[in-house]
Amino acid sequence: xxxxxxxxxxxxxxxxxxxxxxxxLLNPFPEGSELAQFNAGYPDLMQRFMxxxxxxxxxxxxxxxxxxxxxxxxAFLGVGSYAGVWMxxxxxxxxxxxxxxxxxxxxxxSLVVGFISLRRSGIYFSILTLAFAQMSFALAYSVLTxxxxxxxxxxxxxxxxxxxxxxxxVDGSIPAANFxxxxxxxxxELAMGGWLFTFxxxxxxxxxxxxxxxxxxxxxxxxxxxxxxxxxxxxQQRMSYTGLNTRPxxxxxxxxSGMYAGLAGGLMVAMDPLAGxxxxxxxxxxxxxxxxxxxxxxxLLGPIIGASAIKxxxxxxxxxNDTVLHxxxxxxxxxxxxxxxxxxHPFIGKGWHLTLGLMFMLVVIFLPGGLMEGINxxxxxxxxxxxxxxxxxxxxxxxxx
Amino acid sequence: xxxxxxxxxxxxxxxxKALNNVNLQVEAGTVHAIIGxxxxxxxxxxxxxxxxxxxxxxxxxxxxxxxxGIKPFQINQLGVSRVFQTPEIFGALTLIExxxxxxxxxxxxAFHMEPWRSVGSEAGLHEQAMEMLSDVGLDAxxxxxxxxxxxxxxxxxxxxMCLVQDPKLLLLDEPTAGMSRGDTNNTIDLMKxxxxxxxxxxxxxxxxxxxxxxxxxxxxxxxxxxxVEDVPEKIKGDPRVQDAYLGGAHL
Numbered sequence: 281x282x283x284x285x286x287x288x289x290x291x292x293x294x295x296x297x298x299x300x301x302x303x304x305l306l307n308p309f310p311e312g313s314e315l316a317q318f319n320a321g322y323p324d325l326m327q328r329f330m331x332x333x334x335x336x337x338x339x340x341x342x343x344x345x346x347x348x349x350x351x352x353x354x355a356f357l358g359v360g361s362y363a364g365v366w367m368x369x370x371x372x373x374x375x376x377x378x379x380x381x382x383x384x385x386x387x388x389x390s391l392v393v394g395f396i397s398l399r400r401s402g403i404y405f406s407i408l409t410l411a412f413a414q415m416s417f418a419l420a421y422s423v424l425t426x427x428x429x430x431x432x433x434x435x436x437x438x439x440x441x442x443x444x445x446x447x448x449x450v451d452g453s454i455p456a457a458n459f460x461x462x463x464x465x466x467x468x469e470l471a472m473g474g475w476l477f478t479f480x481x482x483x484x485x486x487x488x489x490x491x492x493x494x495x496x497x498x499x500x501x502x503x504x505x506x507x508x509x510x511x512x513x514x515x516q517q518r519m520s521y522t523g524l525n526t527r528p529x530x531x532x533x534x535x536x537s538g539m540y541a542g543l544a545g546g547l548m549v550a551m552d553p554l555a556g557x558x559x560x561x562x563x564x565x566x567x568x569x570x571x572x573x574x575x576x577x578x579x580l581l582g583p584i585i586g587a588s589a590i591k592x593x594x595x596x597x598x599x600x601n602d603t604v605l606h607x608x609x610x611x612x613x614x615x616x617x618x619x620x621x622x623x624x625h626p627f628i629g630k631g632w633h634l635t636l637g638l639m640f641m642l643v644v645i646f647l648p649g650g651l652m653e654g655i656n657x658x659x660x661x662x663x664x665x666x667x668x669x670x671x672x673x674x675x676x677x678x679x680x681x
Numbered sequence: 682x683x684x685x686x687x688x689x690x691x692x693x694x695x696x697x698k699a700l701n702n703v704n705l706q707v708e709a710g711t712v713h714a715i716i717g718x719x720x721x722x723x724x725x726x727x728x729x730x731x732x733x734x735x736x737x738x739x740x741x742x743x744x745x746x747x748x749x750g751i752k753p754f755q756i757n758q759l760g761v762s763r764v765f766q767t768p769e770i771f772g773a774l775t776l777i778e779x780x781x782x783x784x785x786x787x788x789x790x791a792f793h794m795e796p797w798r799s800v801g802s803e804a805g806l807h808e809q810a811m812e813m814l815s816d817v818g819l820d821a822x823x824x825x826x827x828x829x830x831x832x833x834x835x836x837x838x839x840x841x842m843c844l845v846q847d848p849k850l851l852l853l854d855e856p857t858a859g860m861s862r863g864d865t866n867n868t869i870d871l872m873k874x875x876x877x878x879x880x881x882x883x884x885x886x887x888x889x890x891x892x893x894x895x896x897x898x899x900x901x902x903x904x905x906x907x908x909v910e911d912v913p914e915k916i917k918g919d920p921r922v923q924d925a926y927l928g929g930a931h932l
Contacts, residue, residue: 285801496796503796503802504785509773514771521731521769522783522842523757525791532794606695 288498291580295494299487303477307433317595323467323480324551325595329588330486331547334493335569337585338540343499343569344578345450346533347513351565352404352413356538358560359416360386360545362427365555372445373436373455375464375485378541378654386542387535389641394534398527401516410451413565420557433556457553459485464551482551489547490584497577498580500536507639509533510578511614563607572641576650585651590636597632684709684881685730685850690739690904692725699725700736701905702811707850712872712882714892717902718926723885726902727854730883731763732756736796743850751851754791760849762842762854768835770842772828776819779827779838780810780845787846812843814838817871833864837871844875851875869894893917901925 281289298305307321320326335357343349360382367378397408420428428434438448442455449455456463464482471477500506508529511519516526549555558564567590575586605628607619612620627635647653685707692700700723707713715723728734729741732753741748748756757763762783771779784806787791814820818839822830827838835855843851856872857865865888872895876882886892892899893913900910903925909916916922 282798283799332909488841500796500801502799502801504781504789504798504800505794505796507778507800508785510774510778511771514773515769518769518771518842520753521757521763521765521784523786523791523846524782525752525754528792594801 282495284498285502288502288580292491292495292498295581295584296491299330299491302329302487303479303483307475307477311476312474314608317599319594320592321478323465323478323483325591326480326483327486327547327551328591328595330483330490331544331551331582332571332587332591333584334490334547334570335544335568336575336587337490337493337497338537339568340537340572340577340579340583341497341509341540342533342537344583345501345506345509345513346530346536347571348398348401348530349406350397350409350534350537351562351569352397352409352411352416353541353568354539354562354564355393355413355560356386356390356541357545357548357564357624358420358555358557359389360542361549361555361559362420362434362545363542364546364549365436365553366409368426368436368442368457368549368553369434369440370503372441372442373553374445375457375458375459375546377444378550379489379546382542382546383539384542386545387539390535390541391531392536394531394538398530398534410565413560414562417557417560417562420560428555428557430557433554434673437555457550486547486551489543491640493543494580494584501580505529505532521644557671568668574640574650576652579650580653582650582652589651593632593636593639597628597635598630600628602629682709682856683707683746686740687726687729688740689744690726690736690741692722692728692729692736693732698905700729703739703902703905703907705900705907705910707881707883707923708898709881710879711897711910712876712895714884714886714896714899715902716886716889716892716899717915721902721925722905723902724854727763727852727885730756730852731761757786757789757846758808760846761852762844762846762848762850763852764836764839764843764854766858767836768832768839770827770838771829772826772833774827775824775826776814776838777807777810777823778828780813780841781806783842784810784845810845813841816844816874817841818867833860836860837868840868840871844880847880849881851880851882853886855885855887857886857888865891 281292282446286293303321303326306326307319309315309319333675339353339466363385364378364382367381371377385504393409395411397405400408421430436454439452442449446455456465458464459481460482464485466481468479470479508524512526512529519526545559571586571590572583575584576582602621602625605624606617609617609620625631643650683706686769687703689707690700690703703726715726717723725734729736730748732748732751736850743759743761746759771782788806811820811823814823815823817840819834819838828836830838840856858866860868870893872882876895884895896913898910899913899916900907901916901922908925909919911919
């Protein structure tokens with residue numbers, strides 16, 4: 281299918297189905313039930329899954345394939361966001377020019393940063409990218425305020441020119457971001473029994489863009505070019521004595537991942553036309569590293585899984601507070617109930633970082649290949665159990681998908 | 682006709698004269714061995730051919746083009762491949778990928794980007810790489826990771842990676858070091874087959890058995906200078922060579 285081999289086609293189809301049916305799959309608990317707070321099927325969070333999925337897929341092309349660990353990729357996401365909002369201020373609130381411009385501007389910026397940073401490798405490369413991102417962050421808050429609107433953040437206003445669209449609607453409000461007339465915030469709600477499913481236009485746009493990005497990533501992984509990128513990670517010395525110029529390979533991977541980050545930034549402003557400098561802060565760069573490693577660097581599906589896992593934790597675990605816990609453990613006698621809640625307390629609400637940190641440690645120690653390694657191990661284990669009855673268990677090859 | 686010409690090459694490391702006015706002519710289609718005691722400057726000389734080191738003075742010309750001042754990948758693109766003393770392979774990639782990468786480099790040049798093309802559709806190149814692997818006896822392991830091979834196998838893989846490029850000049854830095862007798866003999870046979878195809882080879886080697894069964898010409902390097910250059914039969918009995926190797930054994 282689409283020039284993919286059978287295994288990759290299967291994987292791609294699976295991802296298409298999962299994203300298309302996400303509003304159902306992520307809302308397994310009926311509305312109003314105790315467990316409804318674990319539902320992730322609301323537009324804002326589903327959009328985040330897709331957007332950060334794109335960010336991590338792109339980051340994985342650099343880090344997973346070439347092994348260059350960038351600590352500054354949030355800068356490209358931030359730059360993409362600003363470019364997107366500017367398009368919506370100057371041209372039109374149609375999201376297409378905004379998204380395209382985000383990718384272009386982030387690509388150009390990553391070309392400059394990559395050209396300089398790739399003169400070094402290893403930790404020095406990481407530090408250079410970190411320095412660039414922090415510089416961008418600081419500039420956005422200070423001298424570049426005319427472009428970035430400083431601490432307030434860049435947003436749409438009633439007197440923007442919008443030469444291809446309208447400055448304000450008939451009733452005097454800011455026009456809503458749309459895709460050729462379909463507003464991003466438009467949602468279709470479907471009530472079935474106790475369940476409520478939301479199909480959001482913005483989510484489906486983000487999902488389609490994510491699927492295209494994922495498809496491109498598969499093609500890159502399977503191309504001779506992708507093989508060269510893995511060679512960069514494995515042995516640069518051998519590469520150059522084999523007649524290959526390593527620098528442009530690494531730089532191209534860097535720019536591609538920068539464009540993916542810009543695309544994510546563009547989609548963010550398409551969903552919510554607002555760009556702030558905090559998107560470029562180093563913790564944001566660190567987050568995409570965590571996503572990629574948690575899911576499995578160098579695998580196709582890993583970054584999407586990692587991004588979704590972290591965004592789920594951030595949005596769901598942080599909502600659980602002591603009151604909710606008391607509700608859960610109300611069947612216990614008072615003293616015991618307080619004790620149990622006190623023990624769980626540091627791991628929930630504002631403490632969700634602690635849970636995430638522990639999970640990350642467990643994954644890195646026991647599953648160095650990330651959650652994807654866990655999934656593959658399970659598959660092999662189940663495969664053995666099924667095959668074991670029919671034939672002698674054969675040695676499963678270590679494949680990554 | 683000499684394919685590789687080295688004229689008056691000097692290289693100093695601080696106060697140490699590693700190469701002192703080295704002159705060398707390698708005839709096209711021959712196997713030329715460079716021998717000499719430890720520290721004679723053999724590896725330094727080889728490094729000057731592939732762009733790893735730049736001589737202080739002198740010239741290195743390959744096929745009429747200077748090899749000085751250009752990058753290792755450019756030298757390879759001219760048709761010079763090198764096998765290292767410690768095998769340099771892509772450990773995290775499979776054997777077949779290891780051999781396909783040099784083949785791509787030969788066909789598509791130093792940088793090539795067509796991300797829409799898939800490796801799976803490169804049947805011709807895949808077949809070529811498989812043939813090369815079976816030539817060195819590694820075809821059964823084509824889908825294994827190269828990093829898991831034994832040292833001898835890694836060396837043979839590296840040789841296959843160089844040969845798939847069909848080089849005009851093949852440089853080998855101690856190709857049998859650390860190999861068992863059996864592996865060494867296999868490697869000698871392999872190299873004889875390569876030589877029959879007309880590939881010019883420059884071999885650095887300590888094992889005299891290897892040198893005398895392969896080389897058509899031998900240069901003896903001692904303290905950075907070529908002291909003798911001759912055919913193997915004459916080298917064996919040359920007193921200067923024995924002196925260089927045994928030092929002052931007769932004192």
